[in-house]
Amino acid sequence: MSYPGRLPIMMRCVTFITTLAVLLMYCSISVFASDYVLPYPSFMPGHRLYAIHRAWSRVDEFWHFGAIARIKYHRQRADTLLVEAKTLFEYGQYEFAARALLESNKHFARAVLYDKEIGEQQKDTGEQHALLKASGEKHTEIIGRLSNELPGQIVWEPENREPQIIDIGLLLRQAEIIRAFTNETQ
Amino acid sequence: MALYVLFFLFITVTSYAFVDANFPWQPPFIFSIADATHRIISTTLYIFIIAGLFMLYGHLLRKVRDGSIGSPRVWRIILIGSAILLFAYPAFSHDIFNYIATARVLFLYGENPYIIMPIELTNEPILAYMHAPNKTALYGPLWIILTAFPHFASLGNPILSVFMYKAFILLFYLGCAWAVWILGNRKTFPLAFFALNPLVVIESLVSAHNDVVMMFFALSAFLLIRKNLLVSGIASFIFSVLIKFATGILSPLIVWLVYLLLKNERIKWNKIWLWSTGLMFVVFLLSPLREEIYSWYFIWVLAFVALLPWNRSIHPIALAFSFGVPLRIVPYLATGSWFGLTPVIKSVVTFLPPLITGLWKWVKK
Numbered sequence: 001m002s003y004p005g006r007l008p009i010m011m012r013c014v015t016f017i018t019t020l021a022v023l024l025m026y027c028s029i030s031v032f033a034s035d036y037v038l039p040y041p042s043f044m045p046g047h048r049l050y051a052i053h054r055a056w057s058r059v060d061e062f063w064h065f066g067a068i069a070r071i072k073y074h075r076q077r078a079d080t081l082l083v084e085a086k087t088l089f090e091y092g093q094y095e096f097a098a099r100a101l102l103e104s105n106k107h108f109a110r111a112v113l114y115d116k117e118i119g120e121q122q123k124d125t126g127e128q129h130a131l132l133k134a135s136g137e138k139h140t141e142i143i144g145r146l147s148n149e150l151p152g153q154i155v156w157e158p159e160n161r162e163p164q165i166i167d168i169g170l171l172l173r174q175a176e177i178i179r180a181f182t183n184e185t186q
Numbered sequence: 187m188a189l190y191v192l193f194f195l196f197i198t199v200t201s202y203a204f205v206d207a208n209f210p211w212q213p214p215f216i217f218s219i220a221d222a223t224h225r226i227i228s229t230t231l232y233i234f235i236i237a238g239l240f241m242l243y244g245h246l247l248r249k250v251r252d253g254s255i256g257s258p259r260v261w262r263i264i265l266i267g268s269a270i271l272l273f274a275y276p277a278f279s280h281d282i283f284n285y286i287a288t289a290r291v292l293f294l295y296g297e298n299p300y301i302i303m304p305i306e307l308t309n310e311p312i313l314a315y316m317h318a319p320n321k322t323a324l325y326g327p328l329w330i331i332l333t334a335f336p337h338f339a340s341l342g343n344p345i346l347s348v349f350m351y352k353a354f355i356l357l358f359y360l361g362c363a364w365a366v367w368i369l370g371n372r373k374t375f376p377l378a379f380f381a382l383n384p385l386v387v388i389e390s391l392v393s394a395h396n397d398v399v400m401m402f403f404a405l406s407a408f409l410l411i412r413k414n415l416l417v418s419g420i421a422s423f424i425f426s427v428l429i430k431f432a433t434g435i436l437s438p439l440i441v442w443l444v445y446l447l448l449k450n451e452r453i454k455w456n457k458i459w460l461w462s463t464g465l466m467f468v469v470f471l472l473s474p475l476r477e478e479i480y481s482w483y484f485i486w487v488l489a490f491v492a493l494l495p496w497n498r499s500i501h502p503i504a505l506a507f508s509f510g511v512p513l514r515i516v517p518y519l520a521t522g523s524w525f526g527l528t529p530v531i532k533s534v535v536t537f538l539p540p541l542i543t544g545l546w547k548w549v550k551k
Contacts, residue, residue, distance in 0.1 A: 063298065063300075063301070064298060064301060065296070065297070065298050066295065066296045066297030066298055066301075066302060067296075067297070068295075068297050068302050068306055068307070069297055069298045069301045069302055072301065122309050123295060123297075123307055123309065124306060124307060124308040124309065125308040125309060127306065127308060128306075
């Protein structure tokens with residue numbers, strides 16, 4: 001049995017798709033890792049996609065089950081939020097910056113707990129700990145820089161709300177102490 | 187039949203010459219005559235296995251076509267072959283160890299295999315002999331869930347787990363053969379064409395690739411739809427896609443089939459098989475987008491070609507492909523390198539046999 005008129009069309013489609021595939025195959029990019037690198041700033045508070053971005057991060061946490069996946073998740077979130085805090089501090093958005101820094105601290109603290117769990121269960125031979133330590137060192141470097149540049153305390157006066165004191169010095173000190181925990185675990 | 191049995195026994199014994207040097211069990215010294223340090227012997231053995239199986243297969247297909255061999259005899263060869271080859275070492279591919287490792291990542295360590303690579307679990311013993319530890323799970327979620335059966339049945343024993351996974355995949359191979367037989371209106375030719383094709387035999391029964399699992403659900407989908415069991419058919423199709431994604435390309439065809447059935451229109455099944463063949467062939471050719479053309483991917487095409495009435499172009503070209511693609515591993519076996527001339531030879535052996543067959547058919551016309 002033959003199928004007149006069918007195969008040529010299919011063959012033409014196949015030729016086109018194959019050519020496309022070959023072209024795409026050769027368009028690959030190589031990435032090389034170096035020192036511990038923090039991510040670029042992502043969506044900032046006030047951006048219309050910020051809420052979606054945050055909601056997605058929460059969903060993503062459920063996808064990262066297991067101690068190694070969780071340490072990766074919390075380390076990356078701590079990195080992203082520290083970069084967010086740094087950027088917001090630089091733009092004088094102290095309230096948002098303080099909130100981002102507190103959240104970064106929270107994620108880093110959780111990462112430290114998962115680091116301990118991985119160590120206890122001997123899931124790896126210290127790779128995640130080394131990464132978290134490198135991340136902590138990079139964070140400490142940035143926190144140190146911020147401590148030198150920023151005032152210890154500011155009075156934040158938002159519109160239609162009572163003024164509040166933001167103790168930047170204390171927040172940064174807290175952040176430093178949490179990062180130092182990576183030296184104690186494992 | 188006796189020759190087939192002898193050949194299956196030969197493959198099973200020979201496969202132990204290819205046991206990984208780091209595998210927890212090592213065969214007796216005599217098997218090392220064909221290990222990685224004796225490349226000429228291992229390459230010759232492999233070519234002999236492929237060529238021998240094809241000769242037997244060609245002879246059998248001729249007998250099936252002239253009616254001297256019926257379905258019961260073909261089934262007997264399939265069942266005996268399955269029983270023998272279950273005990274073969276997965277000699278020509280390491281993918282079974284990826285399946286085992288992925289299941290261990292999820293069920294033993296409680297980690298998400300789509301995020302965590304086996305190499306990150308640096309204390310894991312399978313890292314010593316699996317060959318792709320630096321990859322997150324490549325397969326669909328249903329496959330990973332299904333591997334719970336062989337994973338728990340192997341009781342954590344690395345040697346037992348190889349055979350549990352092989353037995354598990356063997357069941358789907360038999361299921362596929364059964365589905366092809368039923369869809370092919372219980373004719374002997376489709377059954378023999380698919381189930382005894384050397385590519386299908388080696389890749390499903392020796393190397394234990396999960397492609398037959400995906401194809402089992404895909405073929406079952408067509409079978410159920412044909413019996414007007416639309417919901418079960420669609421569910422089976424979704425299961426197939428969730429095994430290895432490739433059958434996703436058949437979605438428009440499934441939608442079209444359901445539409446025709448709901449409108450009570452007559453379905454031209456040969457056209458459905460032809461379109462399925464074409465679509466799966468497109469995915470086969472597109473596979474380098476993901477990694478490269480692996481020989482076992484051609485099982486996707488063969489399952490549907492088997493269902494077509496004999497076509498003077500399609501069947502011989504499909505047979506030529508199924509002869510060529512298993513030879514893609516030959517340059518690696520011979521040289522031990524994936525670089526140099528290996529990629530060129532891989533392309534040549536893949537496309538030259540079907541090209542020659544196509545040209546020959548065209549000239550003969």
